[in-house]
Amino acid sequence: MDRDAINAIAARIEQMKPGFTRLSDSIWDFAELKFAENRSSALLAEALEANGFSVRRGVAGMETAFIGEFGSGKPVIAFLGEFDALANMSQKANLAEASPLVEDGTGHGCGHNLLGVGSLMAAIALAQHLKEEGLSGTVRYYGCPGEEGGSGKTFMVRAGLFDDVDTALTWHPAPFNGVRSTKNLAVIEYYYRFRGVAAHASNAAHLGRSALDAVELMNVGVNFLREHMPQDCRVHYAITDTGGRAANVVQAKAEVLYLIRAPEMPQALDLAKRVEKVAHGAAMMTETEVEIIFDTAATNLLPNISLETTMHANMVELGPIAFDEADMAFAQKIQDTFTDEAIKSSIRLYQIKGDAFSNAKVDGSTPLHLGLRAFEGQSHFRAGSTDVGDVSWVTPTAQCWTPAWAIGTNPHTWQVVAQGKSAAAHKAMAHAAKTLAATGLSLISSPELLAAARLEWAESTEGKTYHCPIPAHIEPATP
Structure with missing residues (x-):
């Protein structure tokens, strides 16, 4: 995709950033558990409607699940958003020591306040770009509740809500910047x-x-x-x-x-x-x-190298995130709460082996990942699990990560919650939105890319039949 189009999308998202930062912070404040994300879900759906999307609420039998749609025709590009928090994760924001806001309270220990809003920004930015340029295509935002132990996306897949989707895109906060092709469990x-x-x-x-x-x-x-x-x-x-x-x-x-x-x-x-x-x-x-x-x-995740290669190329075009001294100072305070082994473990876990910009080795000597992880063009084993896996069995799916957290940060910890409202996290969220929107536009602009992604997906699933792992009689858990 040409640089002018990427720059236009990036500029649009930068204009959107202040308002959507407040939205992310509100969801951080709500910190609602799986299938009880009523206020978070409502805010996201209302933002879609305010930007010209039609919204279907309460889909797949889940009160807090919804789909927003803009445009018409093929291809149908889906952006996946999450917004649920975790129990016993309460923590004060922007504080580099364990200090709960509410004893035994909830908190966004996996950064889903950022995830849901970052994908939302991408969907809205791409929709607005298509409208202004007169391009055809359908942009959808999937409001996916209950990722933490609820498998909300799996219920949505079971309900057939992804059957006409051409590709699905998502991201996740992390201690690194880049695309990492993974085979989850x-x-x-x-x-x-x-x-x-x-x-x-x-x-x-x-x-x-x-x-x-x-x-x-x-x-x-x-x-x-x-x-x-x-x-x-x-x-x-x-x-x-x-x-x-x-x-x-x-x-x-x-x-x-x-x-x-x-x-x-x-x-x-x-x-x-x-x-x-x-x-x-x-x-x-x-x-x-x-x-x-x-x-x-x-279900286990099926990676898609065709999509991931394009996503990485767009991240190269976008360049590094402009973290400032204040971002680095707070990240350093967070990193000081980790042992050296925890920092090394984080680098191993996310396989940050090189840098696409400078080919420098990432060793944790800087508290935030300042470059872009080199993309190897092959998949790696990762021991975690996600309901994104079920989506990947019914449509080609890809995701990126951006450095919302200091190197050494592990998910589901108070350090994640403490960084959830930081300026660095907001910059990482916007960067993810730019990457997703640019990749969506790449797919719309290039039928060849879309065909390659779908061919790879067909080859990955050849001889295998997807069976939804949640039996038909099982309903989503009530809060």
């Missing part, structure tokens, strides 16, 4: 709820059947299972109900939540069957009963 979550018999733990323990013992035995059994599962798989658990605080009672109920991850969903389902056997074994050993309750799931 499929994930499926179950609650294992054990029921036993209560009894006095001293006088009549022989009459009791401990559900808590069953949970503990299950956890031990799964720990032994870890040695005998594929190395790329992951299994995590949290005890969600210990049956009470009284130690002198044989606990009659207890519950544990398991996340089971694998490179592809069929592997995750096979591993889940093995975990299920362990649960039944624990129930047999303790003479309790176990109920297995499906919670949610998300």
